[in-house]
Amino acid sequence: MGSIELVKVRKDFGGFAVINGVDLKVEDGEFTVFVGPSGCGKSTLLRLIAGLEDISSGQVLIDGKDVSRVGPSQRGLSMVFQSYALYPHMSVRNNIAFALKMAKQPKDVIEQKVKKAAGILNLTDYLERKPRQLSGGQRQRVAIGRAIVREPKAFLFDEPLSNLDAALRVQMRLEIGDLHQSLKTTMIYVTHDQVEAMTMADKIVVLNKGEVAQIGSPLELYNRPQNLFVARFIGSPTMNIATGPSAAKRGATTIGIRPEHVDVSATAGEWPAKVRLAEHLGSDTYVHVEVDDIGPMTVRLGGEAPNQPGQRIFVTPQEPRIHRFDQQGLRVGG
Amino acid sequence: MATQQTTTAGRLLVAPSVILLFLWMIVPLVMTIYFSTLHFILTDPDSRSFIGLQNYIDFLSDPDFLGALRNTLVLVGSVLVISVVGGTLVALLMDQQIYGQSIVRLMVIAPFFVMPTVSALIWKNMLMNPVSGLFAWLAQSVGLTPIDWFTNAPMLSVILIVSWQWLPFASLIMLTALQSLDEEQKEAAALDGVGAIPFFFYIVLPHIARAMTVVILIETIFLLSVFAEIYVTTNGGPSTTNIPFLVYELAQHSYDVGGASAGGIVAVVLANIVAFFLVRVVGKNLEN
Numbered sequence: 329m330g331s332i333e334l335v336k337v338r339k340d341f342g343g344f345a346v347i348n349g350v351d352l353k354v355e356d357g358e359f360t361v362f363v364g365p366s367g368c369g370k371s372t373l374l375r376l377i378a379g380l381e382d383i384s385s386g387q388v389l390i391d392g393k394d395v396s397r398v399g400p401s402q403r404g405l406s407m408v409f410q411s412y413a414l415y416p417h418m419s420v421r422n423n424i425a426f427a428l429k430m431a432k433q434p435k436d437v438i439e440q441k442v443k444k445a446a447g448i449l450n451l452t453d454y455l456e457r458k459p460r461q462l463s464g465g466q467r468q469r470v471a472i473g474r475a476i477v478r479e480p481k482a483f484l485f486d487e488p489l490s491n492l493d494a495a496l497r498v499q500m501r502l503e504i505g506d507l508h509q510s511l512k513t514t515m516i517y518v519t520h521d522q523v524e525a526m527t528m529a530d531k532i533v534v535l536n537k538g539e540v541a542q543i544g545s546p547l548e549l550y551n552r553p554q555n556l557f558v559a560r561f562i563g564s565p566t567m568n569i570a571t572g573p574s575a576a577k578r579g580a581t582t583i584g585i586r587p588e589h590v591d592v593s594a595t596a597g598e599w600p601a602k603v604r605l606a607e608h609l610g611s612d613t614y615v616h617v618e619v620d621d622i623g624p625m626t627v628r629l630g631g632e633a634p635n636q637p638g639q640r641i642f643v644t645p646q647e648p649r650i651h652r653f654d655q656q657g658l659r660v661g662g
Numbered sequence: 663m664a665t666q667q668t669t670t671a672g673r674l675l676v677a678p679s680v681i682l683l684f685l686w687m688i689v690p691l692v693m694t695i696y697f698s699t700l701h702f703i704l705t706d707p708d709s710r711s712f713i714g715l716q717n718y719i720d721f722l723s724d725p726d727f728l729g730a731l732r733n734t735l736v737l738v739g740s741v742l743v744i745s746v747v748g749g750t751l752v753a754l755l756m757d758q759q760i761y762g763q764s765i766v767r768l769m770v771i772a773p774f775f776v777m778p779t780v781s782a783l784i785w786k787n788m789l790m791n792p793v794s795g796l797f798a799w800l801a802q803s804v805g806l807t808p809i810d811w812f813t814n815a816p817m818l819s820v821i822l823i824v825s826w827q828w829l830p831f832a833s834l835i836m837l838t839a840l841q842s843l844d845e846e847q848k849e850a851a852a853l854d855g856v857g858a859i860p861f862f863f864y865i866v867l868p869h870i871a872r873a874m875t876v877v878i879l880i881e882t883i884f885l886l887s888v889f890a891e892i893y894v895t896t897n898g899g900p901s902t903t904n905i906p907f908l909v910y911e912l913a914q915h916s917y918d919v920g921g922a923s924a925g926g927i928v929a930v931v932l933a934n935i936v937a938f939f940l941v942r943v944v945g946k947n948l949e950n
Contacts, residue, residue: 380849401855413846417868426864427854478854 329391330404330481330514331356332377337386339372339538346372348538349386354482354516354531359508362518363525364535365561370518373535374484377516379403390481406475407484410491412467414459414474420446421455424473445473448507465496472507482514489524501528522562526550534558556657559584565614567651568625574598580652580660587614587628589649592635597642601625606635617643691930698923705917717924726900726908731932734904737821738885742878744825749832749877750870754862756833757840767837774830782894785823786812816896823891828884832877839873840866875944882940886933905929 332354339347347369354360362370375381377388379400388396395403414423422429424445428438446452449469459467468488475483485504489497505528508515519525525532526546534541534549534557542549542558553559559567567584575583591597592615601617604624613633619625627643635641652660701713721727756767773781789796790811798808811819843866851861889906896902898911909929913922 378849378853380852400849400852405853407850407853409846409850411844411846413844413850415847415850415865415868418864426856430854430856430860474850474854 329356331391332482332514332516333387333389333392334373334377335387335389337373337376337388338384339369339376339381340384346538347376347383350535350538350540352533352540352543354514357512357514359505359515359517359528359530360533361525361529361531362516362533362535363520363522363561364541366520367537368535369538370520370535371486374407374486374516374518378405378407378484380407404481405484406478406480406482407486408468408471408475408488410487412459412471412488412491414467414470416459419456419458420451420462420470420473423459423470424451424477427474427478441477442473445476448476448510449473464492465500468492468500469503472504476507476511480513482516485515485517487519488517489519490521497524504528523564526562532562534561536561552659553584553651554659556582556584556653559651559653565626565628570619570622570625572622574622575652578650578652581655582653582657583645584651584653585645585649587626589646590625590627591644591646592627592629592633593642593644595642597644599625599643601641601643603635603637603639603641605637606633608632617641619643694923694926697919698927700920702920702923703916703918713920717920718928721912721921721924721928724908726903729900730903730905730908733817733902734886734906734932736817737824737888737904738882740821741824741828741885742881744821745828745832745881746874746877748825748829750836750874752829752833753836753840754866756837767834771830771834773827774834776827778827778888778890779894781827782823782891785819785826786895790819812896816899816902820888820891820895820902823895824885824888828881831881835873835877836870839870843869879937879940879944882936883933886929886936905932 332352334350334352337347337350337352338345350373362373364370372381376383379395379398383396386396387394390403390405415426418426421442424442425438428441433441442455443452446455449472451466451469451473454462454466454470459470462470471488488504489500492500501524504515504517517524517528526549529546531543532546532549533543536557541561542554544552549558549562553562553567556569560569563586565587567586568590569582569584571582575581599619599622601619604616604618607614607616611631613629613631613635615627615629615633615635617625617627625643629635654660698717699712699714701709701711701716703709752770756763756770760766776784787795792798792808792810792813795808797811801808809815847865851865856864887906888904889910892898892902892904892907893910898907903911905925906929909922909925912918912925
């Protein structure tokens with residue numbers, strides 16, 4: 329069991345609200361990702377759940393019990409830190425076993441649990457090594473191993489992959505996903521990388537300036553962003569934004585269209601534009617264009633598009649894919 | 663990276679200071695070794711002659727030598743224990759968030775800046791004096807007989823004074839070591855449910871062990887040559903004369919330059935033996 333509920337959680341630092349009344353429910357077994365730009369309070373929110381910071385007002389409930397005034401070790405949660413926070417002078421075995429030793433569990437139980445965790449994480453051959461003799465990915469696994477053996481109600485991950493290189497990040501992403509599949513334990517994962525959020529999450533919580541901007545599944549956020557902030561934040565390359573007459577004629581202050589939902593023509597279309605740069609990724613081509621009277625936009629074309637810088641083209645948004653927003657930046661219509 | 667020419671130029675430019683430093687070290691040492699082989703007594707200048715190792719034999723068989731060696735080791739060992747253990751505790755206290763932290767730190771480090779002679783005089787006359795000292799007053803005010811520190815516990819008195827001087831040094835180094843402990847490690851320990859005492863022994867102590875060995879090494883080098891504190895307070899005697907003080911007595915009271923030089927060389931050799939073992943221990947610690 330491991331459902332987590334936040335009720336009107338607030339955190340002030342010196343009179344300034346870092347977390348401003350967050351309501352949230354994480355169901356048992358769910359993989360929830362907190363995502364947002366730096367400074368949005370996502371890490372603080374995670375630390376409030378872990379008990380590393382005290383909440384200023386509101387409630388944190390774990391399995392329906394109020395733990396707002398309970399110390400971090402009594403909440404039954406494990407955390408994986410950005411720097412891994414391994415104990416440098418202890419072997420991998422002792423790092424993983426340390427929490428169990430502190431909990432005064434019998435030796436054979438500890439041994440068995442460490443063995444099991446090491447098996448799951450492919451660390452069996454490294455148990456006698458010190459953390460500094462391991463690669464970044466292995467250290468990451470030790471940190472996860474340390475979290476697993478405590479058999480927590482939920483795992484908390486604080487940007488765990490940000491110190492790894494790109495290839496390893498993709499691999500670890502899959503491994504954490506597999507781990508979630510096999511353990512079926514609640515996981516809360518903090519990242520600033522919306523690709524990580526989209527690929528891993530059952531549920532994404534987008535945070536902006538200490539408030540929840542939107543909660544939903546990855547595809548809900550992609551297809552129906554509730555406000556301009558989420559529209560801009562989710563999706564890569566980012567959504568194209570247009571204001572002015574082309575928005576007004578569709579009954580909105582601002583419209584947004586994703587790069588993959590724009591058609592290009594050499595002869596006719598809604599917006600005349602000039603190609604600035606074409607980025608060839610092989611499978612896709614990102615064409616950066618300067619639309620007359622609107623500004624820069626990105627168009628994503630499949631395969632190898634032949635566009636050259638300086639070329640004049642026409643771009644047209646696919647009508648049903650247009651997102652419309654009102655003056656406050658809130659979504660209009662369906 | 664450096665070419666042949668720049669290497670040569672570099673050596674040339676460094677040469678003057680290296681040569682000067684080398685002479686600075688080697689000339690006094692060679693002179694001391696030379697004097698240590700002479701029968702050279704200032705009150706009898708005409709009898710200066712080469713006597714080989716006789717001075718060393720005399721010094722090592724001197725009935726005071728073993729006592730001085732013992733006193734040296736007791737002094738170094740006791741001060742090390744007090745300053746390292748005490749310094750760690752003080753550092754743990756200073757690492758807490760308290761009001762006026764920077765002023766407290768400055769106050770704690772202050773004794774280190776007081777000259778050894780001055781601090782010995784203060785302890786002797788203002789604190790440990792059996793008639794007018796603060797300790798005597800404290801003892802009397804609770805109805806005890808004041809202790810005559812330098813008569814009844816001379817070595818303990820010297821140890822206290824020297825420890826008082828070195829405690830701040832140890833505290834400061836330990837404090838910086840404590841402050842470099844990763845914040846996330848503390849949090850990880852909090853989540854692992856580690857209590858304060860296991861936290862100290864399993865996480866803090868291994869973290870500051872390196873700083874501790876450096877403190878021990880540096881203090882040992884200086885503590886082997888403690889002199890002013892003994893000179894000012896007890897002025898020697900069987901229970902406080904250490905090897906530096908014995909050498910001083912030979913030169914200053916017996917005017918025996920040859921014997922004093924031999925004693926000096928013996929002290930150098932002893933210090934090197936200690937340093938050799940310490941460097942090995944420290945080296946091992948630094949490797950990890």
